[in-house]
Amino acid sequence: MAPLNTFEGLIIWVGAFATLALYSVLYRENPVYRFAEHIFLGIATGYGLYVTWKDILYPNWFKEFFPGPLPPGVPADPGQPDFTGGFWLWGLAALAGAMYYTIYSKRFNWMSRLIMTTLMGLGAGLTFREFFGQYVPQIGKSFKPLLVVRANAAGSFDLTESIIASFSNMLFVACMFTVLMYFLFSFEQKNKFIKNSSYVGRWLMMIAFGAMFGSTVMARMSLFLGRLTFLFKDWIHWIQ
Amino acid sequence: MQSRTGARWEEFLGRLDRRLVSLGLVLFTLPPLVGKWVLPLTASSPSRALQAAVEAIPPEKLVFISSDWDAGTQAESRPQLTAIVRHLLKQKRKFVLFSVNSPTGPQIAQTTVEKAIKEEDLTEEQWKYGRDWANLGYKVANTPWIRTLSRSIQEAMKEDWQNTPISELEILKGVDRWGPDGQVAMLIDVTGSATIEYWYAYLTPTKVKLGLACTGVMAPEQYPYLDSGQLSGMLTGMKGAAEYFELIGAPSPELRVTMAGQSFAHLYIVLLILLGNVPIFLGWWQRRQR
Structure with a gap:
């Protein structure tokens, strides 16, 4: 067993206790499980807050706002905070953030709607931009040639490679077509071709869900x- | 209509204590781990593609690793990050880590990289922090920040995870742009969530190569991106990590043994599915007999 008298050993014991405590829910709901769950949530939240301050708010906001000691040679007033050279416009960010909290006030909750609608508009615009980066390349790449001619290392026609590549592209196009057919909801699928394609598309999707x-x-x-x-x-130490 | 035998079987399965199912899983997966059984392993083409993409990076260019995982997925993500970092160390490619998903990510990534450097028999002086690699810590992945990052690395990254200004990190001097015209040739996202979508959306236009090491849950959704060329290569879960260790010529016996355990766990699940389908099969068989 891991030694309890070293720091590393102690960490392993704590990890083992936490693991067993969390798995104990498989037997039944119990106080040990609850204890471990709450400890984990508390530590994760506390650490998350600390890192958010240390890595985000402090370098990007606070440090810009209060840039630190005065340059050498500039006399400082010891009793007063140093506001020299701060990027005061960051104060608007704090103001905008604070506007969220007006949601708790009946009188001022209109202010929270201002910031929310601004960010919703921003989000909608950015989503449109993201669509182009994420999905448009896929649409472009879905235009595949059904007959592919491949050459081997010597530069002459490679029949086997060409057949495999052509079959792969045909299969891709067939799968895409049938799955898209399944999503044609604008009319009743009475046509035999459309109906069968849609049926095949449904099976293909079930295979994908299985994967x-x-x-x-x-x-x-x-x-x-x-x-x-x-x-x-x-x-x-059962496993060496 | 279900047969009487089928109904009895279903009743038996329904009464079965579910805790026995969990116990069965432990008993089924333990022998390969204790007995150090090893099963054959073949590298898949997405893993090979990632290896090829890393090896094609020009030596003077940097690799960024977005390490977006924490303790929850460490069984899959830690070996993935170790394998990728060890490959970069073997190739003498400099790399920079950061996290956009998990506040605990930088700490875990730091220990993983330090261990990988030791495993490659490199001293702290031979592969020095700040000169050959850096950890830029946790950044909140909001869209404006990611847009800024896609335009200018210097503008988006101010300090490393210990609050050292990036101007003091030799590795990041003059590093500002992504892609063939910039200083960063590739971004590899080692992730336990959907962070890769940020990079598809904002880094695809820069033409920087994107690699992914994701959990098994996420992998099926990523194949269209491999097909479209948006992803240069991919590692899928623990299996992907085990494959990558083999590909880079540093096989991990421990991971191979765990993969054998994984195969036995899958076998157990298949057996349970078959067991659950026995009443249906019996009903069909008896109807056929009649």
């Missing part, structure tokens, strides 16, 4: 195995 489920199981098992390895290797 997603498989991946999810894989991810969850990885997390479980990580904990199992920690308990049996780092804590009780």
